[in-house]
Amino acid sequence: MRITLIAALVLSSGFAYADEGQWQPYQMPSIADKLTERGIEIPAKQLADLGQYPMNAVVSLGYCTASFVSPQGLVVTNHHCAYRGIQYNSKKEHNYLADGFLAKKMADEPSAGPNERLYITENVKNVTEQVTANLSDEPLTRYEQIQTNSKALIKECEADDNYRCSVNSYHNGLEYYLIKQLIIRDVRLVYAPPESVGGYGGDIDNYEYPRHSGDFTFLRAYVGKDGKPAVYSEDNVPFTPKSYLKINADGVKAGDGVFAAGYPGSTSRYNLTSELKFASEWLYPTYAARYQLQIDTITQMGETDRDIAIKYAGTIASMSNRMKKLNGLLDGFKATDIVGIKQSREDDFLAWLKQDKxxxxxxxxxxxxxxxxxxxxxxxxxxxxxxxxxxxxxxxxxxxxxxxxxxxxxxxxxxxxxxxxxxxxxxxxxxxxxxxxxxxxxxxxxxxxxxxxxxxxxxxxxxxxxxxxxxxxxxxxxxxxxxxxxxxxxxxxxxxxxxxxxxxxxxxxxxxxxxxxxxxxxxxxxxxxxxxxxxxxxxxxxxxxxxxxxxxxxxxWPVYPDANRTLRITYGMVDGYQSKDALYKQPFTRLEGIAAKHTGEEPYNAPAKLLAAIATNDYGKHTIQSVYNDPRSWMCKLVSCVETKNDFNSVPVNFLSSVDTTGGNSGSPVFNGRGELVGLNFDSTYEAITKDWFFNPIITRAVHVDIRYILWMMDQVDHADNLIKELDLVRNP
Structure with a gap:
């Protein structure tokens, strides 16, 4: 099999492991030197402590990630992560998906739905010995014993009904960890931009770059008057988190070190080549074809019935995302011969294994x-x-x-x-x-x-x-x-x-x-x-x-478990990448790009008030004057880069970094080196989709919505002054 030039570079150089890893928090001290190299100033020991800032402010939605940003339980995540809650409150008479929503006071914040939860991870404990003790060799009995042992640990952990516990397998059953999470059962919708902002570019721009998506939404956690989790009630009060994130209103520049925390869903980096072949030859094409048929059907029915369009909006968005990812994986396997890379690594491993008597x-x-x-x-x-x-x-x-x-x-x-x-x-x-x-x-x-x-x-x-x-x-x-x-x-x-x-x-x-x-x-x-x-x-x-x-x-080489929807930390830097011959993608996109893409038709139908705000050139305090190609970037170590100062003079909308993310990291807070919020993760570039199987640092980039765009939208467009007052805004020294 032919391995491309990029793949060969990856296999033959130290670049293969730059910024790679979806690390368990307890592993942070073991990579403290790598964090320091990236300019991460917050101590690794602090990141390993789930009781300390900022990790105690990072929460799970069960399928996405979010974070506390105020002492009154205000939570920020992606628009597409809060989609169900927005859809739940959308009706023909007030379609919040189309028009957006802003509660000017807490009394106006509606329930995001009976299924919505926030899960706050408070403790992670290695329970491998308890789960795997005295297991039978008979397969079915062995399976049932693992389940029985896990259930016993969970039952003991859940003595308090306010907690949800789970036993999770790491390294395909080599290790097991018991995870204890506080459940917030009353989650409410606070502020969501229209879908024409939150999902600007729609499926066309999904997994693509440059992007101009305002993929953010604010929710709020509520509890009973006694401070304990409770189901929705008008008498409930805002939850007081142990910590909430400081927000750096100055954001980041190219070359800055960043890290992200969240709940990545699933990766297969340690799987065998035969599993990759099965996925690429049968599983992914079969699933993608079914998704496409269902999307086409629902879309057609929704065109004649607006109620159907609203009810199935979340379903369509989810299916479209999955289908494009599957197609991206298939394209990526061909473009960089991931099968060849995996097989080469596997052959090396087998040769090494034979040397071990x-x-x-x-x-x-x-x-x-x-x-x-x-x-x-x-x-x-x-x-x-x-x-x-x-x-x-x-x-x-x-x-x-x-x-x-x-x-x-x-x-x-x-x-x-x-x-x-x-x-x-x-x-x-x-x-x-x-x-x-x-x-x-x-x-x-x-x-x-x-x-x-x-x-x-x-x-x-x-x-x-x-x-x-x-x-x-x-x-x-x-x-x-x-x-x-x-x-x-x-x-x-x-x-x-x-x-x-x-x-x-x-x-x-x-x-x-x-x-x-x-x-x-x-x-x-x-x-x-x-x-x-x-x-x-x-x-x-x-x-x-x-x-x-x-x-x-x-x-x-770095050793970390494949993603399994448990809390992880990943680090990297703000950086563009060479996507094709003579095509370098800059790390930041500008506010003016929204207007340039606007056609008045979906998915490029920016709201009139957003276009009017852009036309004023009033950036408030949310602009940066210049961006630059940083000689420290990985691409600049492979090809000759000249440091150039470029006039930017706009509000940055989205930006790229080399952090190692996947599905489930949507909504993950992106931090600067001091642990201050500078953006929200929401996507990957098309070339990076294959990172679920193999991490290629040269082209792997995550896409984030810049905190300055979120603040500008709140300030200049939607006038969410009540929420801005809740935030702890800081500036660079």
Whole structure:
């Protein structure tokens, strides 16, 4: 396989590891020298302490990252992270997605929805010994023992109902950590710009650069009058965080060291080449094609029904983001031959492993066998699982599973069905109405059913239940009848099923309940097969990771766990990059770029008041006079760079840095060297998408919304004076 020039440079130089790493906070002291080199002044020991500033101000939304920025529980995150809360409050008569929203006083701040939560990580403890003690060699028993041990730790940790605990696997089961998080259950919408600001450029600009997106929103955390977490109530009061971020109104310049903290979702940097090939050849193309079909369908239906467009706006945005990322991964694999890079590294590792007399020579072969089984299982189950994608069928399945699980002692129930899960379970049932329309759900389900019918792998009980035979019209009529006869579209009815017995389900006449009962046994068989395989992998993966870590350490390479939605820190510098021959992308974009892109049509339809503010050239205190190509940048170490002073004289909108991020880092606070907020992470460049598998420092850049643009919008455009007064604004010395 051909490896490109950039890839060859990466493999043959120390640049491969510059700024790489999604580090656990406790690891910070071990890389203190690297932080110092980047100009990070805040002590590494302080960053390792979750009880100290700034880490105690960084929070999770469960799917994105956010941070406290005032003593009154004010939280800032991305617009696309708060999308569900904005959508939840949008109606035909007041569409906050289109028009934006600003509460001038706290009494006007509405709930962001019953499902919205803030999770504040207070403690992380290594519990590897407790989870892996005396595990059986029998795979299914081994899997169940790991779950039982984890549940026992969680139960003890959650003695206080205000906390949510989890046991997370690191390095594919080599280590386990118990994470304790305070739950804020009352989250409210405070200030959101219109989508034409927050998502300026839409899907066209997604993962692209230059960007001009105002991807920010403010929320607020509320608690009961006793200061303890509570569900939404008008009597609740703003939460007082242990700490809140200082905001540097002067921002950063090119070459400045920065770091980000957040909850990155998933990376696969230690996975085998065979896993990458499976992803690139089958998994990603298959998923991307389905997303595209669903996006096209919902978009078309939304064009004729504004209510559908509002209800499914978040779904469309999420699908579009996933689809573009998948396509970007596929393009990236071709552009820089990531498969070739991974294979070269793997060949090196295997050669190194053979030199270790104590190593198991069958280690990789045994793992490859299990991975092949896993990939076959994924392909076999894919269409059947999608054929159950109807929101109403999924709801019926969960409710019937709950009835089954409630027959067991709580400790023996499956995760997601224990008493600790019931508040969220109920909230999910309540929230369905805000993002559900029968015609859309039915149309999408029929698409998945047709895909299932068109492939050879069938599940008899499912086919019999649907009775599609060979008559397509009768099949559609059958599906129409199910939606017409079900009562699960009614919220009160759905909630009532939470307390019903197994017998009530098995004697129900509701068509979706009946179908859920019919496919339950088959789904349990598939789940058992998956658990059995996971049990096998729980032995093979850790052994593999032990060897890989030893190999990395032998080469003096950074060792950090793949992302798994737990708190991490990454560092880097503000820097542009050479994206193509003769095309260098500057690190900052200007306010005037918004007006230059404006066409008056989506996705370049900037609001009139924003364009008017730009036209005044009134930048207030939020401008910088110049930017420059810093000779310290990695690109300048590879090619000749001349330090030049450039007139900027504008408000910076977005900027680039080399911090190591991925999905879940959306909304992550970006700090300067003193730990002051200077921006919010919201995206990556298209060339950088492959960093989920391999980090290439030469082209890997994260995209951030500049804090000066946020402040300028608050000050000059939306006049959010009440919020500006809450912020702790500081300036450079």
């Amino acid at each position: 104590a190593a198991n020579p069958k280690l990789i072969a045994e793992l490859e066998t299990l991975l092949a089984e896993q990939q076959k299982q994924t392909q076999t189950n894919y269409y059947f699982e999608n054929a159950q994608s109807s929101t109403l069928l999924s709801t019926a399945k969960k409710l019937y599973r709950l009835a089954q699980e409630k027959q067991k002692p709580d400790a023996e129930r499956e995760s997601g069905y224990q008493e600790r899960d019931m508040k969220m379970f109920r909230a999910e049932l309540e929230r369905i109405d805000s993002s559900f329309a029968v015609e859309v759900d039915k149309t999408l389900w029929l698409q998945d059913l047709n895909a299932y019918i068109g492939q050879p792998l069938k599940v008899k009980v499912f086919d019999n239940a649907l009775e599609h035979a060979n008559n397509h019209k009768e099949f559609i009529a059958k599906v129409d009848g199910m939606y017409a006869l079900t009562e699960l579209t009614d919220q009160a009815t759905r909630l009532a099923w939470m307390d019903k017995s197994v017998e009530a389900f098995e004697t129900s006449s509701d068509p979706f309940i009946r179908l859920a009962v019919d496919v339950h046994a088959t789904n349990m068989d598939l789940e058992k097969a998956s658990k059995l395989l996971d049990g096998k992998l729980s032995k093979a993966r850790p052994k593999y990771m032990e060897a890989v870590i030893a190999y990395y350490k032998a080469n003096n």
